[in-house]
Amino acid sequence: MARKADTYGEFWPYYLREHALAPTRYFHYAGTVLATSxxxxxxxxxxxxxxILFPLFGYGFAWVSHAFIERNKPATFDHPLWSLISDYRMTFLAFTGQLRRHLVEAGVIDHPQARPAQ
Structure with a gap:
């Protein structure tokens, strides 16, 4: 992130760009569901x-995906609360079929006719 996000509204598109690869998002969905369970x-x-399984599942799946798939630093290190909120938001939007629009707006997908990103 070029500069620190001052608002959650600035953070959300950044968060989505840091999860640009679908497999990274899939790992996050799995971790979020398992942690919540x-x-x-x-x-x-x-x-x-x-x-103890809550943070192990939640952080474990996310950090593995950032290290080996996305190859970037998890946003949790800079914005722990916003990252937690965004994990749940991204998972909810994906499971309800609403994530695509947010990915387009964040510049993760070039245009609405692009291959499904979820």
């Missing part, structure tokens, strides 16, 4: 040791 399981069953 682990959190719900731990809370519902009061299996407190399972809480």
């Amino acid at each position: 682990a959190l719900i399981f731990a809370l519902a069953t009061q299996t407190w040791w399972a809480l």
Whole structure:
């Protein structure tokens, strides 16, 4: 990022550009779903040791994808809260078929007729 984002509105397009490759996004979706599932399981069953799975799944999948697929630094290091929010936002938009427009607006996809990005 050339300069630090001052608002979440500035951060969101940057976040999407840092997740330009579909496999990176797929790893994030998997990590987000698994982390959330682990959190719900731990809370519902009061299996407190399972809480450790939340950050392991969430960060583990994301960081592996940035290291070996996208080959960039995770946005979590500069904006931890906005990155967490964006992981959930990106996953929700992908699962509901709404992510494409955001990727186009962020410049990840050149035009709406491009191959599906999700």
